[in-house]
Amino acid sequence: MKKTGIYLLYGGALFFAIVLIIIFGSDKKTDLKNASVNTQSISAKKNPAEDVKPAEKIQLYLFHSTNRCYSCITAGEYAKKTLEQNFSQELKSGKIEFKEINVDLAENKEVANKFKAAGTSLFTNSIIDGTDNIKEDTQIWRLVSNEQAFSKYLSEKLKKLMGSEASAQETENVEKEDIVFYFGSDCPECENVEKYLQEKDIRNKISFEEKNINKNExxxxxxxxxxxxxxxxxxxxxxxxLWADGKCYAGEKDITDLFNEKINGIS
Known part of the structure; x- marks a missing residue:
């Protein structure tokens, strides 16, 4: 009777051990299988930059009204000069097309509507697989006082659209969000905006420049x-x-409202 009990005890322990081996062995296989699937998924992922095809053609259109301001005229002159100096072959072949278009003329209504252009504005259209990719460029207007910076910025942007290699710094400069906060000394509203920026931790959420107009002409x-x-x-x-994305915001309320809108869009 005792031997039978011992055998049953040993048999039960052996059975329990076998069950544990089966369970843990199955889990291990599952983990290895999942790890294999995850590895395949990771290796299958591509760098987003690799998915962006070079443009077959780039349209650079400067829209303006009949009465042109200094910035509009200057931007046209700088753009034309940059293209002739740095992209003469592309202009000749038609890969890059540059036009200055008067939106007030009836014959230009269709193209103005297509680009959603009103008044003074600069657009690029990078055509990829026959599809338009139209984007307005507002950064360019802040460079009309510096021809060298204007030409460098435009050249880097066009090279990127054509698929030419650009340094990481060049890419960052082209894509950086275009926001500049101007403030001055002895300015109560400026102090209120500064307090807001600190309380909301805006500087760690949004990238923007800050310029004190009383210290730099x-x-x-x-x-x-x-x-x-x-x-x-x-x-x-x-x-x-505040200058942000081609628009102007004056006064404490308009500035803080814009920042609130941006951080709410992030969260």
Missing amino acids: EDANQMAEDAMYCNLDEESFGVPF
């Missing part, structure tokens, strides 16, 4: 050019002032 001139692009006269703007 070039920054003050740049703010005036930005305001001129937005058709604001000298009496209509002052600090705090």
Whole structure:
């Protein structure tokens, strides 16, 4: 009887051990299978940059009204010069097409509607597999006071669209969000905006430049050019002032409202 009990005990322990081996062995196989699938998934992923095809053709269109401002005229001159100097072959072959288009003329209504252009604006259309990829460029207007910077920026952008190699820094400069916050000394509203930026931790959420117009005359001139692009006269703007994506925001409320909109879009 005792032997029978011992045999049953040993038999039960052996059975339990076998069950455990089967269970853990199955889990291990499952883990290895999942690991294999995950490895295949990771190796199958491509660098997003590899999925972007070079443009077959690039249209660079500068839209303007009949009465052209200094910035519009200058941008046209700089763009034409840059293309002739750096992309003469592409212009000749038709790979790059540059036009200055008056939106006030009836014959240009169709193309203006296609690009959704009104007044002064610069657009690129990189045509890939016969499909239009139209984008407005607002950064260009902040460079009309510096021909060298204008030419460098435009050249890097066109090279990228054509698939030419560009450094990581060049790519970052082209794609960086175009936001500049202008402020001044002894400015109560500027201080309020600064307090807001700190309380909401805006600097760690949104990338933007900050310029004190009382310490740098070039920054003050740049703010005036930005305001001129937005058709604001000298009496209509002052600090705090924000240039963001081709639009102007003057005063504490407009500036903080825009930042709130942007951070809400991130979260």
